[in-house]
Amino acid sequence: MASALRYGAKMRMATRVPARALSTTARLSAAEKPFFPNEPTAPVVSTAIPGPKNQAATAELDKVFDVRSINMLADYNKSVGNYIFDLDGNKLLDVYAQIASIPVGYNNPHLAEVAKSPEMASALINRPALGNFPSSEWAHILETGALRAAPKGLNQVFTAMAGSDANETAYKAAFMYYRQLQRGGPEVEFTEEELLSTMNNQGPGSPQLSILSFKHAFHGRLFGSLSTTRSKAIHKMDIPAFDWPQATFPMLKYPLEDHVQENAQEEQRCLQEVERLIKEYHNPVAAVMVEPIQSEGGDNHASPAFFQGLRDITKRTNVLFIVDEVQTGIGATGKFWAHDHWNLDTPPDMVTFSKKAQTAGYYFGNPALRPNKPYRQFNTWMGDPARALIFRGIIEEVERLGLVEHTRITGEYLYAGLERLAQKYPEHFQNLRGKGQGTFIAWDTPKRDQFLVKAKSVGVNIGGSGANAVRLRPMLVFQQHHADILLESIEKIIKLL
Amino acid sequence: MASALRYGAKMRMATRVPARALSTTARLSAAEKPFFPNEPTAPVVSTAIPGPKNQAATAELDKVFDVRSINMLADYNKSVGNYIFDLDGNKLLDVYAQIASIPVGYNNPHLAEVAKSPEMASALINRPALGNFPSSEWAHILETGALRAAPKGLNQVFTAMAGSDANETAYKAAFMYYRQLQRGGPEVEFTEEELLSTMNNQGPGSPQLSILSFKHAFHGRLFGSLSTTRSKAIHKMDIPAFDWPQATFPMLKYPLEDHVQENAQEEQRCLQEVERLIKEYHNPVAAVMVEPIQSEGGDNHASPAFFQGLRDITKRTNVLFIVDEVQTGIGATGKFWAHDHWNLDTPPDMVTFSKKAQTAGYYFGNPALRPNKPYRQFNTWMGDPARALIFRGIIEEVERLGLVEHTRITGEYLYAGLERLAQKYPEHFQNLRGKGQGTFIAWDTPKRDQFLVKAKSVGVNIGGSGANAVRLRPMLVFQQHHADILLESIEKIIKLL
16 A cells, blocks of 8 residues: 555656756655665765775776776765765765666665674685585575565576676576487487587587577677677677577667557567577577667667567577576566566576676576586586575565565656656757666767766766667666756756767 | 694604594694684584485475585584584584685684674675776775785786686686787777677687697686586586687606606606697687696696696797686695696796685786776676685685695695505505695595495595595695594495495
8 A cells, every 4th residue: 555655656746847956855755755864865076086086096906906997986885875985075876886786775774784694604604515515594595585586487596606607507508408309308318429529529519509699689708608798899809709690689769659660570570580590590599598678788678579579489499588687687677577577478498687686597497497417507606695695685675665666666757857858958868768667768879978977077877888878777776866866967967068 | 933843743643543543632632723622523423414304405495406416405504614514413524625615614713703894794785896886995805815815926816706707707818818919919909800700709800719728627617618628528518619629638647656757758748739739729729728736527636847848838839828726726735826836937827716715716917918908808796895805814814824834734644644544455545646735635446436425424525526536625724633533534434335
């Protein structure tokens, strides 16, 4: 009931003009109690960014660590909620959130309790080889944590360390499954030729199978995942890659309502290409890998119909369908999993996660995706129980505060504000996208890199994606009063360009 | 002085017969104060292993997690020092130590303090994207932690999550470096053809370069690292692999002193093969990757002369020399890094670490190994500051207790005891190896798998490597009284076979 009431209150708020110089107090309506009462009420910019202390500390770090990608050094002891603090007294509203990976705010009190628990201390100092010697509590931690949030239809998890190895272990499971089908079942033994040839990295033991991914996809940077990543040349240059196929991801035209038929045709064309590649590619396709929203590659969206089509094709051609929810998972799109938006008849075969989960892995449901023998899908640590405890704490916090529904509503509010800005400044807003996708919102802008730099000067930390997009990736504790500040800030940035 | 005294005392002890039913109190000489006063004085075996509670808990875990590789479920709240406890009251002396990865004992009090520190809580709940937004303390954590232990000549670190991605990021650095040399330097821009072809996973942008590794090597299980792993077919089966070369690793004959010339010839033959492969392999070799002691592949050792030869060849042929210290690093061989035993003229180009560091990465010294542009070697988390704090705590504990020298001495004591057992039971001890390599000791035995199973019944947790080897991987806090128990236990196991 309370949440329904809150919903109504917020929807009414969405009809008023948000980007206006209201006092911060006025912004915080009774319906919108701040999740972090100790947050700054507005960004504070005290120096040029990076300020003198940040510059000195970066120079020190440069002696031992590559600092050329440093955005800013942060003071995490002081950062709170949606605000990241630096060493020079700057306090920025953070809608980039560690590349979309902080879920419930800096110094979240509930996570702080988890971090200080005796269970956590034990997980940190008695790190097990999870495949050999898990703690007796491991099943309970999974059941009350990662699996409590499992996508519908997927009741098993393989735990990993980060998005790249989550994706790669899913690929390995797909290859083993594919070959098992070819062999005629789990009980068919490997041949002598297979056993010998794989030691030489040759077929048939090491077969030339492939994973199909999409143009502009980002699935990680290790050798297998990088072979499916097609976002930017700088990610791939000089690194040997597998000869794997890529299909075109739909490039939709915006506003969607003005291009319905054209976009539907584009999606159909892409689906046909997928099916053709699966049938014809010289290295047979074991699985199709896709992001619900291509993130690093430029915030490219497709419709539920497209993904339903992908699921149909993969079923019909008997290849696996893997959904990479590393960036989209854990609530940011207004559903816990972005693929919940698709209403699939049958779930994906595997769903990978990382980032906001603060740990990683893949979910699956089909028991045949457990390889037919032990030690085929294995490594020393197989994840980190300490991070699994944090994931559990995140899920608890998401449930306690209703953060998925909250993000859906805040996203609608924010999107409405952005639409108004887009009308006012059409030259700075192209292809506004992410409507109905929570706060997972982006638009293209001609001076994107300058936009991101100027954002800091008005107290906001924002990231980009692709070549031209501003991508918003606020945390799940991002609220309407933050949206107001963000909208005001965007207007300020535009005036600075 | 104190440590010299202790050394003398221990050397004297090594001359007496250790494997004898002395009372536990008698074993603990004054020179050998236990590091963990609250450890059991001897193993306790209360049930068949796995006992009833373990079996029930494993069945529960099986619902959501592959349990076929489960060795035992552990009670980490009770495990202490060198002893791993299970749910059924069994307390095993653990000389496997989570596949060689627990460094300073279960529930180490110093690490417990680190785990409970405010710094740790912040690292756990404010996980940064280290390449973009490191904390202002990150340089300090590296300088007082990972880099305090850096191999001689290597003053930079790239942090990772586990052994596999540590190795793969080192490979990526090697490929980028190799192509940079080919291009003519860091300032030479990528060509249009490179930029386009890499998006299609084709050369010249995605070149068909290779990493040379050795037969029986184990370097991890992701796609790039698995392509250099040559330990067992089960690790590689059905997974696509790169066409990369493998050289023969010397298979030495034991006892070494009886096969001096033969072994030297074997090593020379292997070195010649390496040089030939570097010069002739159709996919040019960017780096040679080697373990100081092949671990997973069967505890295969080679002499310092062999590794000096490898370093010479790699310098002469202008390829990089990467040493995989994932299993050998952090003191287990009686030196902090196993390659310290080699007295190289110039250090390896990169050294990778994981396991006992409880976090992972690679060290390097040559600034040209930083890629020429930002974001080429990058990922969201790039390691985990929480685990970096644990590594620092481990280094502090190693220094405080002098655990490297301690392990060297304990290793000599243990090795002497094993030599006596080998003389007494020659049919159960072949190729005893690891003399002068701390506690990094192994031998072959005909009924190896039975040996490992029976070990539990006498209260010891031991692992194997390769097809026939028993591998000892005790922690750095393994002491002479533990060695006595282990030696007695081995004799008991032999009698049960």
